[in-house]
Amino acid sequence: MRRDKNHVFRLTLAAVFSALVVVFQLVSYFVKIGPFGITVTLVPVVLGAALLGAGGGALLGGVFGVVVSLCSIFGLDTGGNILFGVNPFLTILVCLVKGIAAGLVAGLVFKALSKKKHVGLGAVLASASAPIVNTSLFCVFMFLFAQWAGGTDLLFYVITGLVGWNFLIEFSINLVLSPIILAVINAVNKSKKIFE
Numbered sequence: 001m002r003r004d005k006n007h008v009f010r011l012t013l014a015a016v017f018s019a020l021v022v023v024f025q026l027v028s029y030f031v032k033i034g035p036f037g038i039t040v041t042l043v044p045v046v047l048g049a050a051l052l053g054a055g056g057g058a059l060l061g062g063v064f065g066v067v068v069s070l071c072s073i074f075g076l077d078t079g080g081n082i083l084f085g086v087n088p089f090l091t092i093l094v095c096l097v098k099g100i101a102a103g104l105v106a107g108l109v110f111k112a113l114s115k116k117k118h119v120g121l122g123a124v125l126a127s128a129s130a131p132i133v134n135t136s137l138f139c140v141f142m143f144l145f146a147q148w149a150g151g152t153d154l155l156f157y158v159i160t161g162l163v164g165w166n167f168l169i170e171f172s173i174n175l176v177l178s179p180i181i182l183a184v185i186n187a188v189n190k191s192k193k194i195f196e
Contacts, residue, residue, distance in 0.1 A: 021045060021063045044060060061104065101134075105130070123185060131167060
């Protein structure tokens with residue numbers, strides 16, 4: 001009976017965090033500072049990674065990747081739509097790989113530190129790792145496939161301009177919200193114990 005309750009609890013958390021990922025990512029295309037979207041999409045990915053483990057983080061990162069892919073296909077993500085027009089397969093591959101890896105790494109970082117009784121540090125570093133992995137993998141793919149991305153001039157602009165600012169915004173938001181992430185982790189863990 002306890003195992004069934006735990007399974008239902010985990011499925012419920014995964015569903016709630018997946019819904020938040022979808023909503024937050026869609027909202028980010030409309031809430032902007034200049035040309036840069038304000039996104040807190042990686043926050044539910046980090047929360048899921050901390051509460052559900054690296055696999056849960058990877059799942060939520062995959063949801064993030066699917067949403068970004070769909071927004072690229074349908075033109076909601078302008079930059080993604082341009083890349084999709086050049087090479088649909090690589091665009092979708094990049095979106096999925098970077099999202100899944102961001103959630104996976106956040107989960108691994110949190111697990112490693114929380115086992116050593118450093119839950120607070122784990123929340124902060126997991127929050128920091130998600131945008132670092134997400135943006136780094138995007139940059140790596142852009143460098144590997146520079147011709148696909150439109151050549152080296154466009155590549156330089158994308159990396160230093162759009163990606164650079166977008167990364168700084170995502171990274172800052174995740175760090176600022178890491179105490180809230182820790183509070184949610186603690187609250188969910190306490191409520192989980194009540195229902196066991």
